[in-house]
Amino acid sequence: MPLNRDWIGRVAPKGDPVDVTRNDIRRFATAIGDQNPAYHDLQAARELGYTDLIAPPTFLIAASTGGGSGGFIHDPDLGLNYAMVVHGEEKFDFVRPVQAGDVLEMVQRVENIQAKGSNELLTLVTEVTSNGEPVATVTNTIVSRGTA
Amino acid sequence: MPSSIPTYADVSVGTEIPAQEFTLQRADLVKYAGASGDFNVIHWNERVAKSVGLPNVIAHGMLTMATAGRVVTDWVGDPGRVVSYGVRFSRPVVVEDDDKGATLVVSGIVEEKNEDGTVSIALTATVGENKVLMGAKAVVRLA
Numbered sequence: 450m451p452l453n454r455d456w457i458g459r460v461a462p463k464g465d466p467v468d469v470t471r472n473d474i475r476r477f478a479t480a481i482g483d484q485n486p487a488y489h490d491l492q493a494a495r496e497l498g499y500t501d502l503i504a505p506p507t508f509l510i511a512a513s514t515g516g517g518s519g520g521f522i523h524d525p526d527l528g529l530n531y532a533m534v535v536h537g538e539e540k541f542d543f544v545r546p547v548q549a550g551d552v553l554e555m556v557q558r559v560e561n562i563q564a565k566g567s568n569e570l571l572t573l574v575t576e577v578t579s580n581g582e583p584v585a586t587v588t589n590t591i592v593s594r595g596t597a
Numbered sequence: 598m599p600s601s602i603p604t605y606a607d608v609s610v611g612t613e614i615p616a617q618e619f620t621l622q623r624a625d626l627v628k629y630a631g632a633s634g635d636f637n638v639i640h641w642n643e644r645v646a647k648s649v650g651l652p653n654v655i656a657h658g659m660l661t662m663a664t665a666g667r668v669v670t671d672w673v674g675d676p677g678r679v680v681s682y683g684v685r686f687s688r689p690v691v692v693e694d695d696d697k698g699a700t701l702v703v704s705g706i707v708e709e710k711n712e713d714g715t716v717s718i719a720l721t722a723t724v725g726e727n728k729v730l731m732g733a734k735a736v737v738r739l740a
Contacts, residue, residue: 479628480625480629481660481667487676499677505666506666506670506679535686536659536686538683538686539658539683540681540684541681541682546679
């Protein structure tokens with residue numbers, strides 16, 4: 450069954466802000482096998498000009514999972530069957546890297562829903578800020594298989 | 598980190614970023630699940646993965662993306678110089694329950710030098726003969 454097109458433009462209820470800690474960054478960097486000193490060593494990060502550890506580019510995925518708005522696209526009214534979903538595309542556009550000490554707020558909206566062959570593409574855009582300042586925009590396209 | 602960090606003047610269209618080989622095993626998927634909060638069962642449960650038509654457990658697409666991105670951040674040295682990074686997931690990375698897991702080979706090439714001091718890098722990520730990412734591209738600000 451096709452996704453509910455009324456959802457195009459809908460904005461998720463604001464989730465709780467996410468505190469980014471040094472341990473969160475180190476744990477994520479270790480999980481992706483990345484020993485870049487900027488993620489682990491405060492002194493190294495400062496030598497690069499940052500005030501604290503910076504996070505790997507894809508870290509925002511982990512942050513957004515804990516961001517409270519993850520349930521948004523599970524609303525039955527949208528009609529998304531999670532068993533039929535695969536990840537299509539992901540893009541991060543940064544104003545600056547995420548740093549330890551950031552308090553991230555994420556505002557997610559349904560950018561588009563469109564049919565592509567027998568599938569549907571659901572594009573979600575998340576604006577990420579810390580203390581009101583822009584940090585990044587995350588664009589995520591998920592594929593709903595066979596629902597068009 | 599590389600001993601010499603590339604500068605904008607150093608690189609030209611066609612500059613190659615050396616290929617790196619990465620191994621993804623079941624334990625890596627479990628670690629990533631914990632660190633990312635993505636506990637989808639197809640990334641750790643073979644029985645469920647096969648029941649939904651997959652050949653076996655598959656790696657998180659975002660783990661593949663993160664791993665491929667290391668080729669860029671290793672090259673540029675300072676990961677904070679990444680201005681954008683985007684990929685399309687073209688094929689799942691199947692991770693067998695053995696001592697080898699999957700071997701991901703990633704390389705890059707400078708595709709464009711932009712007027713704002715950034716360069717665009719196209720990444721190729723393969724497992725065996727198969728490309729697992731399409732249109733993988735990073736834009737980095739060089740010194």
